[in-house]
Amino acid sequence: MHPQGRYRTPLLLVLTLLLVFTVLSLSLKRSPALRKVQGLVVAMTAPGLEGLSYVGRSAKQLWLGYFYLVGVRRQNAELQRQLEEYKQRGVHFEEAEQALTRLEGLLDLKRQVALPVIGARVIAYDPTLWSSSAIINQGKAQGVKEGLPVLAPQGIVGRIVEVYPEYSKVMLIVDRKSSADAMVQRTRVRGMLKGKGGNRGSLEFVPKSADVQVGDLVLASGLVGLYPKGLVFGKVTAANKKNPGVFQEIEVTPSVDLSALEEVLVVKVATLTLSEP
C-alpha cells in the first residue's frame, strides 16, 4: 500500500474526532459561529418542512372537503346536489370554526397576558428522544429574542432558546434542560418544575410536609420572571412521599398537548409578570 494511503483512514478519523470534540466544546460555550451554522441549516431545511406541512394540510382539507363527499354521494344516491354543497360548506365551516375557536383562545390569552405578543405557527419538532423542542415560523425579523416565553391557550409551552432570521427554536417545558419556578395553586407551595422528557415534568424540592395532591394545578410563580405569573404549567398526576430523602416526588403533566401544537404566542416582554387571576 502507498504510504499516503496507509495513513489516510486513521488521519481522517482523527481529524473528524478532533472536529467533533472541538464543535462540542464550542457549543457548550455557546459559540456564535455555531449558532450561525445551526441557523443556516434551519433556514435551508425549515421552508421545506413548512411547505410540506402546508401541502399536507391542504390535501387533508381537500380530502375532507371533496373526495370524501364524492364517496358519500356515490354511496347515497338519493342525496341531492344541494345537500352535498351544504355538506361541503359544513366541512369548511367546521374547519373555520375550529380555527376560530383556536384563534379566539389565543386572543383571550393575549388579553389575559396584557403584554405585547407575537402569534406564531409551529412548523417542526425535534423527532429524536434526546431533547424536546419545536421550531416556530417567527424569528429575529419579527422581534423574537432569546429567553422569551411561549404560550398556548391552555398554558405554558416553553421558551425561546435560539433565534434565527425567520425562525426560532423553542425549548419545551418537558425538555430535560428546562426548569422554572412554579407553585401549586391550591396551597401556594413552591418548587422547581423540571422537564423529564416524553410529555411529563416533575415538581422538585417540595418538602414532604407540604400539602400536594393529585389533580392540583401547577402555575408559574413569576418569581424568576421568566414566565408570566399565574399561567398554567400543568396538573399534578402523581405525588409520592414514600421515597427516601426530604423531598416529595411529584409528577406534573403539562396542560398543553406539546406534541400537537399549531398556533402559539410569543410574549415579547419576558421580565414583566401577570397580575394574579
Place this chain on the structure above:
Amino acid sequence: MIAPLIAFSLVGLLIFYVQTLVLFPYVHLRLLALLLFYVGLRPSLSLTLALGLVLGCLQDSYATTPQGLHWGASLVLVAMARFSRRRLLLQQLGFQALASLVALAWQEVYLQLVTFMLGYQPLFSHDLTRVHGMEILGTAALGPLMHLLVQGVDDALRRLGWRPRSEPMPYQPFGE
C-alpha cells in the same frame, strides 16, 4: 464523492421530513442512523464521514442538545459500519440487520454517556432505556428496507453515469 453525498443527504433530509411531519410523536425510529450505517457498508469512507457530518448537523440544529452530540453518535456508527464491513464481511441481509442492531446499541451507549456527562439525564434510567431499546429494535428490523433504499440510490446514480473511483471502467472491445 460529491454526487453520492448530495444524493444521500437529500434522502436523509426526506427521511427527516417524514419523521417530523408523519411519524412524530407516535413512532420513534432512528432512520437517519440506519441510513448512515448502510451507507457506511459501502466502499467510500470519506463519503460516510461527510454524510455523518451532514446528518448530525441536521439533527443537532433541531434539538436543544449541544451541537456535536449527534456528530459524535454518527462517528460511532461509521466506526461500527467499517468494523462490520472489514471483519465480518457482511453479505446477507440478516447479518447486516444484526450488525446494525449492535451498532445502534453502541451508539445508544455513547449518547447515554455523553448526555449523562453533560448533565442532561441520569445514566441508563430504567424508563428511558426501555423506550430507547424498543426504538433500536424497531429501527434494526427495518434494515433490509434501508439496504434496498441505499441500493436503489446507488443504482440510480450509476444510471445517471456516476461510477466510484475504485471501480474499473466497464470493458470496451478494442477498436470500437
